[in-house]
Amino acid sequence: MIEDTIAAISTPLGEGGIGIVRISGKNAADIAGKIFRPGSKINFINENRRLIYGHIVDENELEIDEVLLCYMKGPQTYTREDIVEIHCHGGIVPLRKVLEQVLARGARLAQPGEFTKRAFLNGRLDLAQAESIIDIIRSKTDRGLSLAVSQLKGNLSKRITEIQNRILGLLARVEANIDFPEEDLEETAGEAIIQEGEEILKELAEMISSADKGRVYREGISTIIIGNTNVGKSSLLNALLRENRAIVTDIPGTTRDLIEEIINIQGIPLRIIDTAGLRETTDFVEKIGVERTRETIDKADLVLVVLDAIRGLNSEDRAILELIKDKKALILINKIDVAEEKIRIKESDVWKLVEKPVLWISALKGIGIDRLEKEIFEMVTGGQVTGSDAVLVANIRHKEVLERSARHLQEAINGARQALPVDIVAIDLREAWEALGEITGSTATEDLLDRIFEDFCIGK
Ligand SMILES: Nc1nc2c(ncn2[C@@H]2O[C@H](COP(=O)(O)OP(=O)(O)OP(=O)(O)O)[C@@H](O)[C@H]2O)c(=O)[nH]1
Ligand SMILES: [Mg+2]
Structure with missing residues (x-):
């Protein structure tokens, strides 16, 4: 009390x-x-x-x-x-x-x-349910909300508890042998651990692999728009937002600071950042700005590189493409609303420099924006849309716990395969079981609880 x-x-x-x-x-x-x-x-x-x-x-x-x-x-x-x-x-x-x-x-x-x-x-509430409440409060799209509500209803917890019970069943069989510690694992118990253990591992792996997608719905994708000055970055932000958020002018260097907005792409919150145009510079202050953009590129999940179809590729564009070589990125050739003879970029020019998908757009006229959204969605989800009843792991903490549990289970299976002494296999099974309890909170320490609830708002 x-x-x-x-x-x-x-x-x-x-x-x-x-x-x-x-x-x-x-x-x-x-x-x-x-x-x-x-x-x-x-x-x-x-x-x-x-x-x-x-x-x-x-x-x-x-x-x-x-x-x-x-x-x-x-x-x-x-x-x-x-x-x-x-x-x-x-x-x-x-x-x-x-x-x-x-x-x-x-x-x-x-x-x-x-x-x-x-x-x-x-x-x-159990711990996963308690965590879902903060996800409900912070949800950014309908899909993010419905995932969190499903977790509050206990769907994730139910699945975790089922897996825990299966591990417990295995543990009971092993512990039945533990009165004879000098013996190796009884043959049928060993068989059960290998067979049932592999099945549970598969299920854990499935949940772990759903985590990247789940996280996307929960936290969104951080996306950065980069490119040389005046190529139409701010125009693209406005086109995606379908409103005039960023200032657009024909003066190079219009955007001075980072502008962040959230757009909803089929349930995925895209946190999108418009940047100051990147150009080679000797100006000290501008160099700092460019340096900051570089750091932001490193942190972004997705990069949209804008090129100017009318101006053609210049050395700065080449430097920018070099910069995003190892990033998840889309290359957008902008301003294709102009007469064809004015267009001075070919897709093959880009491909010589980086192997990334290329899309043709006009930020000003809204051409190719739907296509771009579709491309982003597919890139982020791998093209598959999950049904609303699927249990998705949306939380990094949960993912880490699942991975830890899977490691211990794998050890137990290896132990059973090598007919190791009973008590050693039992330890791994117990740790696999205990780890899962950190999701529902049945085995969570005071420390862990403090860390989780610290993140909440006052009054909740
Ligand atoms: N024809 C045409 N012009 C465009 C298009 N997109 C942008 N522009 C024009 O290009 C100029 C620069 O657009 P911005 O969106 O300000 O470009 P920016 O990349 O944000 O520029 P900085 O912030 O200065 O780096 C403006 O005059 C826009 O109207 C397009 O699709 N077609
Ligand atoms: Mg701008």
Whole structure:
């Protein structure tokens, strides 16, 4: 049983219609009772899950704000504890003052994610489900959201638990032999580990390989648009956004700083960065800018290189193509809306320099943009669209756990193949089982929990 009562502002800080102060813990109702004055003769304690009209007052009975208060009796609540939510007017000052009162009457300020951590510690959610809540809040596309909701429903956890149980079954067979440690592994138990173990490994491998795709839906793809000055980079950003976000002029060097936007390509969030044009320069300040673009290229998942069809390839374009040789990249020849005789680039010129897909576009007229989106989607997903019911691993942490579990399982299988002593094989099986428990949280350490919940926002 957790002793203290926590409180926080659970809505974003800023101006809004309402803002909510949330209190959770065994003294929640007691604390609320000290500062809440209902509008009629109602005791909110008798009004579970109903909104009650009234005022919050300070220690001198001065009214701070007009509010609606909702008392929710545990354990049917988010944290499984008693919860009180105070719906104030959504401004920074009323919310801070109400929170101050709540803290003055005995609540402690909640740490980031602490409400959700309590939901986990009190058994309402497992760890993967708790993590999905932050994914829901941060989701950038419908598809990202539906993946996170599926994880909240427990689909990932269910699959993990099934695998854990199969490993446990193997472990039981091995441990039946453990009373005779000097013996080698009994033949049929060894057989079972090899056969069943290989099947489980296959399943783990499948989940691991889904992780890259899952991550894409969850975090998006960081994409950078690069090219010489005036080739149409900002025009391309605008064409993809279908609005005029970046300033476009015929003056070289229009874009001075990095501009980042998110676009949705069939459910995949593309975080797209427009850059200052790259050109050879002796100017010190500009050199720093170019250096920064280089660093951004290194970090990007995908590079879109824009070339100017009218101007033709110059030495700077060549240098840029050299720069992205080892990156996932698409080469876009822009400005193809002009008369054919004005076009001075051939695809073969590009291919002599890099082997990357080449697309012809006009950022100004929107020609080839649909095709470009399709190409990006296929590049990122390998062309396969996954059904919405598929369990995708979307979290890097989960992927690492699955890989660790698979390694131990592989060791166990190797051990069984070599007829190693029973207890050695048992250790590997146990570690494979334990690793998986870090996904659902059944074997997670305090440290791991802290690290995960630290990442949450305050008030969640
Ligand atoms: N004809 C034609 N002109 C284009 C096209 N795309 C861009 N332009 C023109 O090219 C010029 C430069 O466009 P920007 O989008 O500002 O180019 P940029 O690469 O962002 O330039 P900097 O930020 O200065 O490096 C503008 O005059 C655009 O109207 C296109 O598809 N066709
Ligand atoms: Mg620009």
